Amino acid sequence: MCVLSFMLAATPVSIAAQGASSEQANNSDSATIGTDTATERLTRLLADLSTFRADVRQLITESSGGVLEESDxxxxxxxxxxxxWETLSPFPELIVTNGDTLWNYQPDLLQLSIEDWNPDESELAAQLLGGETAAIAEEYDIEAVQVATNDWEFVLRPLDQASLYQRxxxxxxxxxxxSILLINTNGQRTLWEFFNRQVNEPIADTTFNFTAPDDDFLDVIDNRADNTHETDQL
Structure with a gap:
């Protein structure tokens, strides 16, 4: 999932600064807790989400700070x-799964890719948003910093030196x-800021199923193990 390699009043610069603040041990207003407790706290925060809806601003920058991409x-x-996960601009794209099947629809390219969904092989961001903290804790050192009474910053550092992410x-x-900030080992940063958030509001199951448009020019690439499904029955 290329997008998953998931705004507010805060600007991208301010959020990035917040991401760096956890490494400043001399911040007297913050309290750092141990890895085990940090994992438990992150688990509790994510476990409270049965449904979550938000508008997201994605900002991808290179190591020098130059903007590579900005998306809604x-x-x-x-x-x-x-x-x-539907990219609205600048280039429309939809990635959606119901837990069994993964659809990736790119209307500008008239292309639809279909795959079997395996949560164990999903990207880190999908694991985080899905609350898979137990699996994450096996691969990352997790540090929690209490910034304010109910404000927390979690920093994940990979245990594997060959990881794609630095933190x-x-x-x-x-x-x-x-917000979520992903910093690659090459210095590239991907920032997601969430706003207009709706927590634990009803979302129909049909939202996570995709029906292919009736278009003779649509290129359907079906990589499922059982690819005998008819496109118009998705």
Missing amino acids: ILFMLKRPHGFY VVLYFVDDLLE
Whole structure:
């Protein structure tokens, strides 16, 4: 999932600064807790989400700070495996799964890819938003910094030196996810800021199923193990 390699009043610069703040041990207003407790706290914060809907601003920057991409995204989550990630601009794309099948629809390219969904092989961001903290804790050292009474910053550092990421930072305000910052080993940064958040509001199961448009020019690439399904029955 190329997008998953998931705004507010805060600007991208300020959120990035928040992500770096956890490494400043001399910050007297913050309290750092141990890895085990940090994992438990992150688990509790994410476990409270049965459904989550938000508008997302994605900002990808290179190591020098130059902007590579800025996107507007609609994101919806429904536990245990409902995941919806629709890029609205600048280039439309939809990635959605119901827990069994993964659809990737790119209308500009007239292409639809279909795959079997395996949550164990999903990207880190999907695991985080899906609350798979136990699996994450096996691969990352997790540090939690209490920034304010109900504001927390979590810094994840990979245990494997060959990891794609140098670190990942999650920021919660009033115990609600506000941003995720992924820093690659090559210095590239991907920032997601969540706004207009709706927590535990009803979301129909049909949201996480995709019906292919009736278009003779649509290129359907079906990589499922059982690819005998008819496109118009998706």
